[in-house]
Amino acid sequence: EAGVAQSPRYKIIEKRQSVAFWCNPISGHATLYWYQQILGQGPKLLIQFQNNGVVDDSQLPKDRFSAERLKGVDSTLKIQPAKLEDSAVYLCASRVAARVWGTDTQYFGPGTRLTVL
């Protein structure tokens, strides 16, 4: 079974530029998550999708961050314009959404490392 795919793996941009990250979840996984992981910290949830609908985006800085999952499969996360403090690893995870709650888990992709200069 293929895992969660993310691209690019690395990205370097200057502040005020725009950037987009792509995620392809595990086939059949209804739930998709984007996390931000700043160096030395644990992953912080940015947004959670169930199919193509947003379940939770309370921690997404909506003035500059946006995300979509139009067909309920792939997802993109965009930052426009980027700030220095956005330098982090952006992780995508997916979960099957099992019928019996608590019997499933989320699987992570390798992440995209963003450096903002």
Next chain:
Amino acid sequence: DAKTTQPPSMDCAEGRAANLPCNHSTISGNEYVYWYRQIHSQGPQYIIHGLKNNETNEMASLIITEDRKSSTLILPHATLRDTAVYYCIVRTTGNQFYFGTGTSLTVIP
């Protein structure tokens, strides 16, 4: 906001059991405790999870206290490849997974 508290770092001798503690004193009745680990430059990897009862799988054991305010992850025979950051996580009923700052485990030869 993180719902878990873990020591920042621990050492363990190779071949010995590694016991990683976690406090989650505000956990609600239906919220699960999950453990993941993260090796440098990789995404977090699932280890084990539980609600009330102790759990065991091929990777580890999870001991949850009766009041559910704390838990311990046990790696029975630590190897050098177990060196990683270990995260104790609370999964909410809304299916959000809240990571803390984790414990950096170093397995010493």
